[in-house]
Amino acid sequence: MADFTKVKVSDLEKFVTECFEKSGMSNEDSKITTDVLIESDKRGIASHGVARLKRYTDGIKNGIMIPDADYEIIKETPNTLVITGNDGLGQPVSYKTMKLVIEKAKKNNIGFATVRNSNHYGIAGYYSMMALQENLLGISTTNSFPLVVPTFGKDALLGTNPISVAAPTSKERPFVVDMATSTVPRGKLEVYDRRGKPIPEAWATDSKGHPTTDPGLVLKNVKEKLGGGLLPVGGVVEETGGHKGYGMAMIVEIFTGILSGGAFGPNVYGIPNTPANVCHFFGAINIEAFISLDEFTKSMDSIIRALLDSKKAEGQDRIYIHGEKEFILADQQQEYVKLFNRVIENIKEVGESLGVEANF
Amino acid sequence: MADFTKVKVSDLEKFVTECFEKSGMSNEDSKITTDVLIESDKRGIASHGVARLKRYTDGIKNGIMIPDADYEIIKETPNTLVITGNDGLGQPVSYKTMKLVIEKAKKNNIGFATVRNSNHYGIAGYYSMMALQENLLGISTTNSFPLVVPTFGKDALLGTNPISVAAPTSKERPFVVDMATSTVPRGKLEVYDRRGKPIPEAWATDSKGHPTTDPGLVLKNVKEKLGGGLLPVGGVVEETGGHKGYGMAMIVEIFTGILSGGAFGPNVYGIPNTPANVCHFFGAINIEAFISLDEFTKSMDSIIRALLDSKKAEGQDRIYIHGEKEFILADQQQEYVKLFNRVIENIKEVGESLGVEANF
Numbered sequence: 001m002a003d004f005t006k007v008k009v010s011d012l013e014k015f016v017t018e019c020f021e022k023s024g025m026s027n028e029d030s031k032i033t034t035d036v037l038i039e040s041d042k043r044g045i046a047s048h049g050v051a052r053l054k055r056y057t058d059g060i061k062n063g064i065m066i067p068d069a070d071y072e073i074i075k076e077t078p079n080t081l082v083i084t085g086n087d088g089l090g091q092p093v094s095y096k097t098m099k100l101v102i103e104k105a106k107k108n109n110i111g112f113a114t115v116r117n118s119n120h121y122g123i124a125g126y127y128s129m130m131a132l133q134e135n136l137l138g139i140s141t142t143n144s145f146p147l148v149v150p151t152f153g154k155d156a157l158l159g160t161n162p163i164s165v166a167a168p169t170s171k172e173r174p175f176v177v178d179m180a181t182s183t184v185p186r187g188k189l190e191v192y193d194r195r196g197k198p199i200p201e202a203w204a205t206d207s208k209g210h211p212t213t214d215p216g217l218v219l220k221n222v223k224e225k226l227g228g229g230l231l232p233v234g235g236v237v238e239e240t241g242g243h244k245g246y247g248m249a250m251i252v253e254i255f256t257g258i259l260s261g262g263a264f265g266p267n268v269y270g271i272p273n274t275p276a277n278v279c280h281f282f283g284a285i286n287i288e289a290f291i292s293l294d295e296f297t298k299s300m301d302s303i304i305r306a307l308l309d310s311k312k313a314e315g316q317d318r319i320y321i322h323g324e325k326e327f328i329l330a331d332q333q334q335e336y337v338k339l340f341n342r343v344i345e346n347i348k349e350v351g352e353s354l355g356v357e358a359n360f
Numbered sequence: 361m362a363d364f365t366k367v368k369v370s371d372l373e374k375f376v377t378e379c380f381e382k383s384g385m386s387n388e389d390s391k392i393t394t395d396v397l398i399e400s401d402k403r404g405i406a407s408h409g410v411a412r413l414k415r416y417t418d419g420i421k422n423g424i425m426i427p428d429a430d431y432e433i434i435k436e437t438p439n440t441l442v443i444t445g446n447d448g449l450g451q452p453v454s455y456k457t458m459k460l461v462i463e464k465a466k467k468n469n470i471g472f473a474t475v476r477n478s479n480h481y482g483i484a485g486y487y488s489m490m491a492l493q494e495n496l497l498g499i500s501t502t503n504s505f506p507l508v509v510p511t512f513g514k515d516a517l518l519g520t521n522p523i524s525v526a527a528p529t530s531k532e533r534p535f536v537v538d539m540a541t542s543t544v545p546r547g548k549l550e551v552y553d554r555r556g557k558p559i560p561e562a563w564a565t566d567s568k569g570h571p572t573t574d575p576g577l578v579l580k581n582v583k584e585k586l587g588g589g590l591l592p593v594g595g596v597v598e599e600t601g602g603h604k605g606y607g608m609a610m611i612v613e614i615f616t617g618i619l620s621g622g623a624f625g626p627n628v629y630g631i632p633n634t635p636a637n638v639c640h641f642f643g644a645i646n647i648e649a650f651i652s653l654d655e656f657t658k659s660m661d662s663i664i665r666a667l668l669d670s671k672k673a674e675g676q677d678r679i680y681i682h683g684e685k686e687f688i689l690a691d692q693q694q695e696y697v698k699l700f701n702r703v704i705e706n707i708k709e710v711g712e713s714l715g716v717e718a719n720f
Contacts, residue, residue: 079439080469080649109440110470114650137614150667152676157666165611167618175614177607183600202600209673227671233594233601236673240543240562241593241605247537247682248608250663251525254497254535258527258659261651265663289440290474291621299618303610303625307510307517311587313569313596316512322607 005344006336007360012038015351015358016050022354023060024067029092036091036122042333043326047187048123051343054350055120056089062273065089065119071096074261079104081113082260087275090121090142098127098140098282105136105284114255115280116262120144124164125178125323131166131284132174135293138166139283143256145269145276147222148182149229151236151243154209156222156229157266160185161252166323168287170297172304176323181248182230186222189215189230202235204228211236255281365704366696367720372398375711375718376410382714383420384427389452396451396482402693403686407547408483411703414710415480416449422633425449425479431456434621439464441473442620447635450481450502458487458500458642465496465644474615475640476622480504484524485538485683491526491644492534495653498526499643503616505629505636507582508542509589511596511603514569516582516589517626520545521612526683528647530657532664536683541608542590546582549575549590562595564588571596615641 013034020030033056041049059065069088073081081100085093097113104111121127124140131138144159162185164178183203192199198213206212207227221228232245256279257264263277270277287296304321312319348358373394380390393416401409419425429448433441441460445453457473464471481487484500491498504519522545524538543563552559558573566572567587581588592605616639617624623637630637647656664681672679708718 075650077469077649082650109437110472112470112645137619149673150670150679152673153667153670153679154673155670157670165614167614175610177611179601179604179607181604183594200599202595205673209671209676233604234543235562235600239560240595243680243682244539244541244593244605245601247539250535250682251537253663254525254527254660258656258663259497259647259650261655261659264659265666285472287619289437290435290442290619295621296618299621299624300614303613303618306625307513310510310513310515310517311569313509313512313514313565316569319510319513320603322603322610 004338004340007339007344009038009333009335009337011358011360012050012337015356015360016053016347018356019053019057019347019351019354022356023057025089026068029089032095033089033091036095036126038337039126039330040123041337041339042330043123044329045123045326046340046343047185050339050347052120052122053347057350057354059119064273064276066275078108079110079112081111083113083115085115085118087117088119090119090278090280093118094121094127094280094282095130097280098130098138098284101282101284102131102134102136105286106134109286109289111284113282114260115282116257116260116277117275118278118280119276120278121280123178124162125166125176127282128164128166128178129174129176132168134284135168135287137285137287139285140164140280141252141256142278142280143253143264143268144278146266147186147230148232148249149205149209151232151238151246154205154207154227158246158249158253159268160230161249163248163252167300168293168297169300169304172301173321173324173327175300175304175321176326178323181233181245181252183233183235183245184230186219186230189219193219202231202240204230205236364698364700367699367704369398369693369695369697371718371720372410372697375716375720376413376707378716379413379417379707379711379714382716383417385449386428389449392455393449393451396455396486398697399486399690400483401697401699402690403483404689405483405686406700406703407545410699410707412480412482413707417710417714419479424633424636426635438468439470439472441471443473443475445475445478447477448479450479450638450640453478454481454487454640454642455490457640458490458498458644461642461644462491462494462496465491465646466494469646469649471644473642474620475642476617476620476637477635478638478640479636480638481640483538484522485526485536487642488524488526488538489534489536492528495528495647497645497647499645500524500640501612501616502638502640503613503624503628504638506626507546507590508592508609509565509569511592511598511606514565514567514587518606518609518613519628520590521609523608523612527660528653528657529660529664532661533681533684533687535660535664535681536686538683541593541605541612543593543595543605544590546579546590549579553579562591562600564590565596
């Protein structure tokens with residue numbers, strides 16, 4: 001028996017939206033949040049899809065997330081914004097802020113916004129990709145639960161802090177980087193743990209700060225704050241570039257938590273069962289302030305084609321462009337999306353507890 | 361006998377400036393370029409210091425660099441610029457462009473500039489750090505000679521593409537990331553090759569695209585375009601995050617070569633003995649458009665202190681903040697800077713060929 005089922009997207013949308021509404025969110029915010037989650041499933045990023053529903057509805061129940069919070073503009077200039085999410089879910093404030101920076105970029109070439117007092121916002125790439133519809137460059141990044149150790153350290157003080165940049169193209173698929181600045185996000189360790197598989201040494205450290213291949217141990221240690229955590233991309237030593245991933249995680253903390261006046265580093269999710277104060281950064285840049293959109297998109301096609309057509313390493317049959325794998329999956333999953341059966345069971349339980357019925 | 365000598369900075373400055381002037385550069389541009397090189401030596405980054413003098417004077421001789429070129433503004437808005445270096449050296453146009461984006465950030469919160477038709481600009485961090493003097497956030501990045509292979513590929517199509525971000529602090533030293541997006545820059549392989557040491561497998565691939573520990577082989581292969589090259593930070597496979605370094609290298613190509621209308625990827629240094637068309641990006645951001653400078657710098661101190669004071673991995677006695685090691689060295693080398701004896705010999709030879717005498 002397959003461990004997944006194809007679910008009709010329209011049915012899933014209706015169900016998840018209703019779950020959020022029953023939790024106290026407006027119809028508009030429920031729809032936005034649902035769309036971010038389902039887009040993630042369509043793109044094959046199951047860890048950030050509807051599998052997160054229970055974390056959000058639980059977050060609402062225990063006071064980490066305020067379902068009917070509305071965002072507020074704290075400070076505004078023609079090309080910048082500081083916004084508070086007022087402890088609402090991350091998706092609605094992020095979607096609305098990205099819309100605002102896109103407007104600023106269209107009028108004034110660049111729109112940058114920092115957001116504080118928010119929550120987990122789903123896939124970073126959802127928001128950077130919103131800029132593509134307007135032929136702008138899009139940037140999205142967020143800080144997150146402190147799971148990552150600095151180079152030579154053993155306390156997890158930094159988030160996995162993903163960065164996404166999206167750039168439009170002409171004939172090729174858009175370029176969309178969406179990557180944690182740790183070697184892998186926590187979800188990868190959970191997958192290896194469930195399968196009883198050892199993890200590569202570049203992924204995480206034990207409570208003494210040494211690389212470990214035991215994913216269960218790492219997950220337990222970070223949960224109980226016993227020491228160790230995920231490694232920045234580049235691994236445990238400077239020789240393999242660990243300080244580079246650590247540097248990128250710091251850049252994210254600076255542009256999100258610090259530049260918004262919100263929480264950063266160990267203060268994100270600092271006090272259990274109170275709002276997490278996750279912080280984001282969004283940017284949109286008008287390409288035509290620099291060169292014509294036509295020249296830009298043709299150059300993008302040109303570098304993408306040069307990479308795709310270049311020689312492969314022995315044993316490899318293709319090279320990928322960032323976002324390509326996800327676009328291929330999303331193209332196949334516009335009407336029906338694959339969900340793990342345990343995810344379906346889990347979200348149906350959430351539905352039952354809220355009085356929402358699933359017709360899948 | 362030590363293999364280095366301490367040289368008086370003022371003597372070195374006079375000598376290097378005169379070498380550039382004798383090569384046909386203006387006094388102003390000679391001084392700027394000299395300062396970028398010596399700052400690199402002070403900060404302990406010998407690969408980008410005065411050791412590069414001969415490459416620049418040779419570049420001028422063989423027509424890759426035009427000594428008396430002046431930059432030109434191609435396009436300008438209140439917060440953006442596109443500039444051509446007109447094939448001059450990278451340092452003068454980069455210094456002047458950074459000055460312009462700083463002015464824009466002071467007036468209009470954000471200043472972004474792309475530069476095309478330039479050359480090697482030295483350390484990326486020199487320009488991002490210029491923003492610190494004005495209490496702004498600084499960004500500097502450049503594309504470079506194609507030495508880096510994409511994940512699963514064996515043709516070196518991307519530059520080592522360094523990224524630098526600088527952020528001001530209050531009591532702590534400023535935060536300055538300045539990092540190649542490859543695991544290491546080419547200079548590291550040259551050092552290992554001279555010492556006959558094997559390199560770690562995360563650094564480079566052979567002509568078949570497999571990791572190799574032979575630095576001489578890699579240097580030969582990239583020079584003769586036989587296949588293989590440096591690896592993006594994260595290494596050779598997706599499992600260790602190689603696609604992340606590859607993604608960062610692509611972001612740099614997009615913001616430099618593509619967004620300036622210049623050369624990108626394999627087209628940088630595309631035709632031997634003609635101008636290299638290296639492209640840069642510079643940014644300055646006014647912190648006070650978001651939060652007060654006081655709050656920002658105190659938060660920077662706070663995260664830096666939390667990291668420095670956190671527990672060390674077993675066997676490690678300290679954690680570093682980005683830029684810290686370089687600031688410590690620079691503090692010690694304000695008056696006298698350590699140079700390898702072979703570098704001193706090499707630059708004296710350059711001086712002799714130009715009729716410039718060294719008094720060191």
